[in-house]
Amino acid sequence: MLSFAEENYLKAIYHLAEQSGQSVSTNAIADELNTKAASVTDMIKRLSSKGVLSYQKYKGVYVSEAGKIAALQVIRKHRLWETFLVAKLKFNWDEVHEVAEQLEHIKSPLLIKRLDELLGHPKFDPHGDPIPDENGEYKEKPKTPLFELQIEQSGIVVTVQDDSPAFLQYLDKIGIYIGAKIKVIDKVEFDGSMEIQIDGRKTNFISKQVSENIWLTE
Amino acid sequence: MLSFAEENYLKAIYHLAEQSGQSVSTNAIADELNTKAASVTDMIKRLSSKGVLSYQKYKGVYVSEAGKIAALQVIRKHRLWETFLVAKLKFNWDEVHEVAEQLEHIKSPLLIKRLDELLGHPKFDPHGDPIPDENGEYKEKPKTPLFELQIEQSGIVVTVQDDSPAFLQYLDKIGIYIGAKIKVIDKVEFDGSMEIQIDGRKTNFISKQVSENIWLTE
DNA sequence: TATAATTTTTAGTCTAATCTAAAATTTTTT
DNA sequence: AAAAAATTTTAGATTAGACTAAAAATTATA
Ligand SMILES: [Mn+2]
Ligand SMILES: [Mn+2]
Ligand SMILES: [Mn+2]
Ligand SMILES: [Mn+2]
Numbered sequence: 001m002l003s004f005a006e007e008n009y010l011k012a013i014y015h016l017a018e019q020s021g022q023s024v025s026t027n028a029i030a031d032e033l034n035t036k037a038a039s040v041t042d043m044i045k046r047l048s049s050k051g052v053l054s055y056q057k058y059k060g061v062y063v064s065e066a067g068k069i070a071a072l073q074v075i076r077k078h079r080l081w082e083t084f085l086v087a088k089l090k091f092n093w094d095e096v097h098e099v100a101e102q103l104e105h106i107k108s109p110l111l112i113k114r115l116d117e118l119l120g121h122p123k124f125d126p127h128g129d130p131i132p133d134e135n136g137e138y139k140e141k142p143k144t145p146l147f148e149l150q151i152e153q154s155g156i157v158v159t160v161q162d163d164s165p166a167f168l169q170y171l172d173k174i175g176i177y178i179g180a181k182i183k184v185i186d187k188v189e190f191d192g193s194m195e196i197q198i199d200g201r202k203t204n205f206i207s208k209q210v211s212e213n214i215w216l217t218e
Numbered sequence: 219m220l221s222f223a224e225e226n227y228l229k230a231i232y233h234l235a236e237q238s239g240q241s242v243s244t245n246a247i248a249d250e251l252n253t254k255a256a257s258v259t260d261m262i263k264r265l266s267s268k269g270v271l272s273y274q275k276y277k278g279v280y281v282s283e284a285g286k287i288a289a290l291q292v293i294r295k296h297r298l299w300e301t302f303l304v305a306k307l308k309f310n311w312d313e314v315h316e317v318a319e320q321l322e323h324i325k326s327p328l329l330i331k332r333l334d335e336l337l338g339h340p341k342f343d344p345h346g347d348p349i350p351d352e353n354g355e356y357k358e359k360p361k362t363p364l365f366e367l368q369i370e371q372s373g374i375v376v377t378v379q380d381d382s383p384a385f386l387q388y389l390d391k392i393g394i395y396i397g398a399k400i401k402v403i404d405k406v407e408f409d410g411s412m413e414i415q416i417d418g419r420k421t422n423f424i425s426k427q428v429s430e431n432i433w434l435t436e
Numbered sequence: 437t438a439t440a441a442t443t444t445t446t447a448g449t450c451t452a453a454t455c456t457a458a459a460a461t462t463t464t465t466t
Numbered sequence: 467a468a469a470a471a472a473t474t475t476t477a478g479a480t481t482a483g484a485c486t487a488a489a490a491a492t493t494a495t496a
């Protein structure tokens with residue numbers, strides 16, 4: 001049985017490993033969790049001894065098969081709770097992440113089973129992220145970052161890569177939501193910013209940082 | 219901000235204080251929480267320094283006004299979650315207590331506000347216990363333990379004093395629920411057991427321990 | 437390839453929460 | 467009112483999780 005802290009580390013390491021594909025460095029973990037490298041070294045030793053990570057001194061860590069299963073269950077709970085908060089408790093999509101960080105650690109298989117049923121077995125959370133099933137399986141929608149689109153190209157928003165309230169509130173303000181249609185009007189090579197049209201109506205200028213975090217499908 | 223452990227202690231001490239009306243002893247707390255007296259001494263020092271208990275060495279503790287407010291908010295959350303689990307997730311009344319012990323510690327005022335709204339501001343939980351409002355206020359229904367009724371007297375079940383699965387499953391088995399009508403058919407002076415009729419149909423023999431934990435109104 | 441810079445680990449401390457064993461205090465019994 | 471019994475507190479350890487500072491290992495640079 002993993003503690004809250006252990007689950008948080010494992011989840012963060014799993015996400016970092018997915019992104020990089022390689023072993024995850026101590027510093028990258030410390031950075032992600034706003035903690036110190038020394039604390040990370042302590043924790044990854046503990047997690048390896050529990051069999052969810054494989055660790056070689058100075059070489060970083062990999063997530064084991066058992067670790068992936070455990071991480072995906074935490075992620076499943078996180079995303080189910082976020083979906084519940086929006087669908088049943090009228091939370092805005094920028095209000096759910098912090099609470100889900102707490103709720104994801106509640107231990108009760110029945111609770112998650114029933115929550116999933118109540119929500120009708122949702123496949124995606126309010127930010128467009130896929131919800132793994134009881135077996136940790138999920139399917140991603142094919143998607144590209146808005147940043148990579150060329151002038152005149154367009155797509156439908158399927159997911160946002162940043163869950164921070166600041167980012168989501170900004171998207172609310174300029175009218176971007178999951179399902180919105182975005183067309184690239186102009187791109188500035190110098191700083192990577194672009195002009196976009198949302199749902200064929202509004203036009204906005206957005207920074208590279210923003211366009212990298214909005215992912216689209218055809 | 220109280221930790222999980224601190225909230226659990228405070229809640230237990232609040233309940234013990236309500237029952238006795240007097241100061242709560244170290245041993246009574248240790249007993250209630252299945253912990254050791256030495257651990258309790260440590261914790262009550264910490265809770266007094268946080269202002270939620272008043273403590274005199276060797277004299278036991280009282281819950282302060284601030285402590286009562288904090289305790290009632292935890293109790294409110296516990297009972298709202300139990301109500302949610304039964305009303306929305308189809309849990310049986312014997313399955314909710316353990317999960318609510320975890321959920322009661324989630325910190326999010328908005329979550330509790332919305333949960334309360336979703337449930338229609340319920341006044342009682344699945345065991346018949348009153349749910350305090352945002353200000354910690356609640357009203358009890360007038361009630362007497364079944365044990366005190368005389369032969370031929372009857373009443374409606376309003377609450378059960380024991381939330382353990384074993385007890386609640388037994389009540390399910392013999393057909394007792396919140397709202398059931400119970401009539402005393404016979405009482406055995408020797409061991410305090412009694413024969414009762416439930417909803418004018420079934421007849422059962424129940425022990426003193428059981429009749430003390432079922433509370434009725436007219 | 438030697439030196440410098442960076443990353444990672446180790447060593448030692450700290451706090452919250454728990455425990456056992458022993459000492460101190462209060463309560464009960466003689 | 468002593469002595470005995472019970473309760474409560476203290477002292478000292480332990481574990482999880484975090485930190486700082488210093489040492490060790492790795493990587494980059496000259
Ligand atoms: Mn999230
Ligand atoms: Mn979390
Ligand atoms: Mn309960
Ligand atoms: Mn609890």
